[in-house]
Amino acid sequence: xxxxxxxxxxxxxxxxxxxxxxxxxxxxxxxxxxxxxxxxxxxxxxxxxxxxxxxxxxxxxxxxxxxxxxxxxxxxxxxxxxxxxxxxxxxxxxxxxxxxxxxxxxxxxxxxxxxxxxxxxxxxxxxxxxxxxxxxxxxxxxxxxxxxxxxxxxxxxxxxxxxxxxxxxxxxxxxxxxxxxxxxxxxxxxxxxxxxxxxxxxxxxxxxxxxxxxxxxxxxxxxxxxxxxxxxxxxxxxxxxxxxxxxxx
Amino acid sequence: xxxxxxxxxxxxxxxxxxxxxxxxxxxxxxxxxxxxxxxxxxxxxxxxxxxxxxxxxxxxxxxxxxxxxxxxxxxxxxxxxxxxxxxxxxxxxxxxxxxxxxxxxxxxxxxxxxxxxxxxxxxxxxxxxxxxxxxxxxxxxxxxxxxxxxxxxxxxxxxxxxxxxxxxxxxxxxxxxxxxxxxxxxxxxxxxxxxxxxxxxxxxxxxxxxxxxxxxxxxxxxxxxxxxxxxxxxxxxxxxxxxxxxxxxxxxxxxxxxxxxxxxxxxxxxxxxxxxxxxxxxxxxxxxxxxxxxxxxxxxxxxxxxxxxxxxxxxxx
Numbered sequence: 001x002x003x004x005x006x007x008x009x010x011x012x013x014x015x016x017x018x019x020x021x022x023x024x025x026x027x028x029x030x031x032x033x034x035x036x037x038x039x040x041x042x043x044x045x046x047x048x049x050x051x052x053x054x055x056x057x058x059x060x061x062x063x064x065x066x067x068x069x070x071x072x073x074x075x076x077x078x079x080x081x082x083x084x085x086x087x088x089x090x091x092x093x094x095x096x097x098x099x100x101x102x103x104x105x106x107x108x109x110x111x112x113x114x115x116x117x118x119x120x121x122x123x124x125x126x127x128x129x130x131x132x133x134x135x136x137x138x139x140x141x142x143x144x145x146x147x148x149x150x151x152x153x154x155x156x157x158x159x160x161x162x163x164x165x166x167x168x169x170x171x172x173x174x175x176x177x178x179x180x181x182x183x184x185x186x187x188x189x190x191x192x193x194x195x196x197x198x199x200x201x202x203x204x205x206x207x208x209x210x211x212x213x214x215x216x217x218x219x220x221x222x223x224x225x226x227x228x229x230x231x232x233x234x235x236x237x238x239x240x241x242x243x244x245x246x247x248x249x
Numbered sequence: 250x251x252x253x254x255x256x257x258x259x260x261x262x263x264x265x266x267x268x269x270x271x272x273x274x275x276x277x278x279x280x281x282x283x284x285x286x287x288x289x290x291x292x293x294x295x296x297x298x299x300x301x302x303x304x305x306x307x308x309x310x311x312x313x314x315x316x317x318x319x320x321x322x323x324x325x326x327x328x329x330x331x332x333x334x335x336x337x338x339x340x341x342x343x344x345x346x347x348x349x350x351x352x353x354x355x356x357x358x359x360x361x362x363x364x365x366x367x368x369x370x371x372x373x374x375x376x377x378x379x380x381x382x383x384x385x386x387x388x389x390x391x392x393x394x395x396x397x398x399x400x401x402x403x404x405x406x407x408x409x410x411x412x413x414x415x416x417x418x419x420x421x422x423x424x425x426x427x428x429x430x431x432x433x434x435x436x437x438x439x440x441x442x443x444x445x446x447x448x449x450x451x452x453x454x455x456x457x458x459x460x461x462x463x464x465x466x467x468x469x470x471x472x473x474x475x476x477x478x479x480x481x482x483x484x485x486x487x488x489x490x491x492x493x494x495x496x497x498x499x500x501x502x503x504x505x506x507x508x509x510x511x512x513x514x515x516x517x518x519x520x521x522x523x524x525x526x527x528x529x530x531x532x533x534x535x536x537x538x539x540x541x542x543x544x545x546x547x548x549x550x551x552x553x554x555x556x557x558x559x560x561x562x563x564x565x566x
Contacts, residue, residue, distance in 0.1 A: 058447055084449035098440035100505075109437040112430040113449040166449050 009072060011036045011201050012057070012170055017066035019052055019225075026052040027063070028225040034170070037199040039192075041206065041216030041233065045245060048222040050205045051093060054172050057203075058090045059083045071169070085115035087169035091159035091176050093205075097147035103158050104130055104143040110165035130165060137161040137191060153184040160191065171195065172203045177211055185211055213237070221245070257424065261417045268413040272406040281409040283526075285477060287518035288412040289470055293491065294498040294510035295419045296466030300459045301496070302504025303432060305439030307360075310351070310367030311495045313374050314344050314464050316487035318471025323384050323481050326392055333411060337472045344468025345461045352460035356453065359442075368492075375487035389482025392475055408477050412470070419466045423507045426462070435459060490534065494521075497541045503551025512552050 010033035019027040027049045034040050044050050055061040057068055059080035067076045070086055078086070098106050107130035134140045137157050142150065150158060156176045163171055173192060177185045189211050192202055206212045212219060213233045220230040223245040229236045236242055272281065293311060301307050318340040325331035325339055355366040379387045394404045401407040426432050437445040438452045446452050475481050494517065502513025517540065521533045548555045 060443055060447070079453070080443070080446035081449050081451045084447055090447055092444065096441045096444040098437045098444065100436060100440050105433065109433055109445065109450060110448045112433055113451065115449070162448060 348464025503553030
């Protein structure tokens with residue numbers, strides 16, 4: 001009985017969230033719940049509030065009103081590092097590697113300061129854990145490469161690997177496929193799908209529609225800071241308001 | 250790592266033994282008088298690098314921490330005739346508290362705003378000391394050195410040895426930070442503060458820690474200057490040249506590794522002492538400026554950057 005209610009409780013709950021910048025309402029009364037392990041697509045035209053929502057979830061921004069609840073706990077006023085410890089990880093729309101470090105060191109930062117740090121007591125353990133993640137992501141060969149020499153797709157993967165190294169329950173991928181070739185998109189998508197299979201909920205922000213359709217169990221479309229549609233990918237795409245706002249039909 | 254530590258501590262012991270042997274063998278006081286200043290700059294530069302280099306928060310208020318160290322010593326001597334050890338330890342505590350205060354007030358600022366805030370801090374403290382009669386006010390204050398104790402035969406030699414011990418402490422602390430998670434966290438927040446926070450790095454706490462440790466070491470390094478000069482006045486103790494010299498030494502040496510500021514301070518400190526004797530103390534500042542410009546253009550990562558470039562491999566994390 002207890003187990004059943006626990007699994008039904010949402011992992012993330014956004015409750016009447018509003019964020020304004022001066023007079024501009026970037027997010028207007030957003031309510032949404034995301035389940036444990038759910039693959040969730042977030043779409044919307046440029047400037048519709050997608051990244052602002054991600055920033056409110058990850059802690060880079062504080063909302064003006066409303067609350068963010070994670071695993072039942074109100075995290076609205078927590079700084080990003082404590083949210084990371086609770087299990088929220090993200091990648092950035094424009095990759096933000098630690099430029100003075102190698103790929104491996106980027107992951108080591110995450111492992112050094114992770115909440116589950118006791119599992120990786122020694123430097124050796126952390127190094128092995130980092131190498132294991134790089135192996136899964138397909139970057140093991142680049143472990144000792146400085147991040148400044150990585151290609152775009154490698155940078156995207158490195159950011160996902162670094163996010164994975166924090167041991168997330170929720171991973172937010174902010175346009176991880178922007179600017180990638182078709183085969184690279186498939187590569188990153190497969191990667192995200194495989195992570196989703198491990199009880200990690202994933203919010204994927206993306207403009208590439210095939211990717212969103214293939215990936216998501218549910219899709220939410222934002223326009224001018226409001227939710228205009230939410231539900232199964234096909235239903236959302238068929239919604240006339242989405243087509244008008246997003247696809248410009 | 251372990252073998253490195255053994256080598257480091259052996260080197261530190263050899264260094265202290267050599268310094269001690271010199272104080273016993275050399276009669277002339279002058280080399281110690283000049284050497285003291287160089288060692289003092291090694292302490293300041295290494296300490297500065299923790300915040301200015303590793304964390305990337307450029308502190309222009311080195312003179313504030315230095316002057317606070319000097320005047321902590323002055324107050325202790327005036328009130329208790331406190332011993333040199335007590336002066337230095339208390340200066341470290343006061344410096345760490347000042348660092349904490351500065352950190353809490355200013356660390357939410359970034360880049361140039363932080364740097365300007367640290368300059369303002371120095372001016373505020375200097376003004377306060379200038380108007381404090383008990384420590385001599387603007388005119389300054391004469392201090393009496395206590396009689397020197399064996400095994401040293403002059404107080405300057407004693408101070409030289411004490412400053413050498415402070416060098417070892419400052420370098421050991423900085424080296425520990427560099428090789429620990431703290432160092433990696435500081436490096437991460439220097440590269441990208443938001444990304445570091447989202448990766449779980451407690452950036453504010455690490456920055457405060459860097460401020461506290463850096464401040465404590467700079468004030469400790471400044472405390473013996475009161476007895477070294479037997480005189481303290483606000484203008485000299487809070488001289489902005491301390492900030493500029495330390496910044497130049499750290500940048501010229503390179504801030505990616507603790508050895509950088511050590512090399513920078515020895516190179517520039519020696520040059521300065523040499524010029525001071527042969528030409529004039531004013532030329533010092535000119536040469537400092539020229540060297541800084543040359544290095545910024547030709548070797549932006551300092552001596553360390555040059556060495557690693559020619560050695561053909563990246564520096565240690």
